[in-house]
Amino acid sequence: MGRLDRLVIHCTDTPEGREVSAADIRRWHTSPVSAGGRGWKQVGYTDILHLDGRWERLVSNNDDDTVDPWEITNGAKGFNTTSRHVVYVGGQDRTTGNPKDTRTPAQLKAMTDYVRKFKKEHPRADICGHCDLDRGKACPSFNVKQWIKKARL
Numbered sequence: 001m002g003r004l005d006r007l008v009i010h011c012t013d014t015p016e017g018r019e020v021s022a023a024d025i026r027r028w029h030t031s032p033v034s035a036g037g038r039g040w041k042q043v044g045y046t047d048i049l050h051l052d053g054r055w056e057r058l059v060s061n062n063d064d065d066t067v068d069p070w071e072i073t074n075g076a077k078g079f080n081t082t083s084r085h086v087v088y089v090g091g092q093d094r095t096t097g098n099p100k101d102t103r104t105p106a107q108l109k110a111m112t113d114y115v116r117k118f119k120k121e122h123p124r125a126d127i128c129g130h131c132d133l134d135r136g137k138a139c140p141s142f143n144v145k146q147w148i149k150k151a152r153l
Helices: 022-030 105-121 144-150
Strands: 006-011 047-049 055-057 083-088 126-129
Touching: 006 105, 047 105, 083 105, 105 126, 126 144
Parallel strands: 006 083, 006 126, 047 083
Antiparallel strands: 047 055
């Protein structure tokens, strides 16, 4: 068990406008490597924000300030025992495949509401992008700190 220190924002790194299901994420993360998955025991995210702004819980948790063993997801190596992870569908330019902030207006509203709620429940926790923890990553394809400041969250 670890104290909840942060919320990490991710993208699915999929082309703009292409929906991703919870089943897709589970398959990508938990299928054996030999079957094209990562072979993890658990998915990488607690919640997913769909293109239409719906959010879906992938791994249950009790929303307290402790990350219990059954709540740990595999979102950012070295930080998982003290983090929650949320992913939005998208993050990739449809034409070039390059990183791009593809959040729809509905996703922006949902993410704003999600972060606002998280901050209210966990005021001491940091909010960052996956790239802030792993400099080799572009995920979530936008600067989380700048977005939080601009959105006044």
